[in-house]
Amino acid sequence: MEPESRVVTADAIAGALAAVRQPADAICDRWTLEIILHLLPEARRFSDLVRLSGMASRLVASRLVLLQTIGVVDRRPYSDTPLRHVYFLTSMGLDLRAVLGRMIQWERRWRPDTVQSTAEIAGLKLDDLPASSDCAFCLEPVTARNVTLRMEPTLLQSPLDKQTIRRRTTVPAATSVEDGNPISQSLTIFGDKWGIEILICAFFGIRRFNDFRSAMGISANILSDRLGRLSNLGILAGARPGSHFQGYWLTEKGVDLYPVTVAVQTWADRWLVGRIRSPVRLIHRPCGREIALRSGNEDSV
Ligand SMILES: [Zn+2]
Known part of the structure; x- marks a missing residue:
């Protein structure tokens, strides 16, 4: 990505990070993503979620409360005595298919051997998930390489320092690449808020x-820990080929995560109240319009 006219300022990057922090606080947590994944195919009972995710009941319970508070999950009783509920995704939650679908699509491209079988175990019909990385207007692919940044100076005056930002810093160690989960690498990357922030910075050219x-x-x-995880997954490389400059460069695999970050922000723009808008507009160079990913089959829900 490169700026359309002026240099990317520190303020612009701060604004873009503030905009992504809202959805990151809502969904970028590995346990939260895991529960959403298991609710994608159908409504589930609490005990099913515990069994499918392999998570401790306490974790499942705490994330379900959080997801109900945000409005992503709701529940309805299936038994009166004793009172028991099934949990299901609301419209807001179902719209996260756009995010998880693109995560799965990315995993399919980069580790095709395992995703198909693990998705079947999770009851996911891969072809029903939105996976397009194409522009809604010109149908050309949207990649980090054909996107231009347009600054909106008026949005730079947003009171960035007045937000209440919950920062999650305790996350489990990196997931094994071979984990039996169709989004296991995505869970390592987007399993806490820092992963998406590092990606946004890297897309802006920070090295x-x-x-x-x-x-x-x-x-x-x-x-240091998060950069190490992203490097281990082959998303960042330590030096540009043929250069002596040491830094963190996005590999092709890393650049390919761009549509996932776009999907997260599109979801946030649609659903989060009091949305902090990024002062940076992402413009698709082939058509000159602000980026929107082609929805594909997600509208059929
Ligand atoms: Zn376009």
């Missing part, structure tokens, strides 16, 4: 450790 650190306001040890 140096200290530049990531000051843009995100993250401690050195957490940043």
Whole structure:
């Protein structure tokens, strides 16, 4: 990505990160994503969610409360004595198919051997999930390489420092690449809010450790840990081929995550109240319009 006219300022990056922090606080948590994944095919009982996810009941319970508070999940009774509920995705939750569908599509491209079978185990019909990375207007692919940034200076005056930002810093260790889950690598990347922030910074051209650190306001040890995880997954590389400059470069696999980050922001723009708008508009260079991903089959829900 490169700016249309002016240089990307620190304020613009801060604004873009503030805009992504809202959805990240809502859904970028590995347990939350795991529950949403298991609710995609159908309504589930609490005990089914515990069994399918392999998570502790306490974790399932706490994330279900959180998801109901946000409005992503609702429940209805299936038994009166004793009172028991099934949990299901609301319209807001079903719209996350656009996000998880693109995560699964990305995993299918980069580890095709395991995704198909793990998705079947999870009861997911892969072809029913929205997976398009094409522009809704010109139908050309949207990639980090054919996107231009357009600044909206008026939005830079947003009171960024007045937000209440919940930062999750305790997350489990990186998931094994071979995990039996169709989004296991995505869970490592988007399993806490820092992953998507690092990706946004990298899409903006940030390469140096200290530049990531000051843009995100993250401690050195957490940043080091997350950069290591992304490097282990082959999303970041330590140096540009043929260059002596050391830094963190997005690999092709990393650039390919761009549509996932677009889907997260599209979902947030549609559903989150009091949305902090990014001062940066993403413009698709082939058609010159603000990016919208082709919805494909997600409208049929
Ligand atoms: Zn386009």
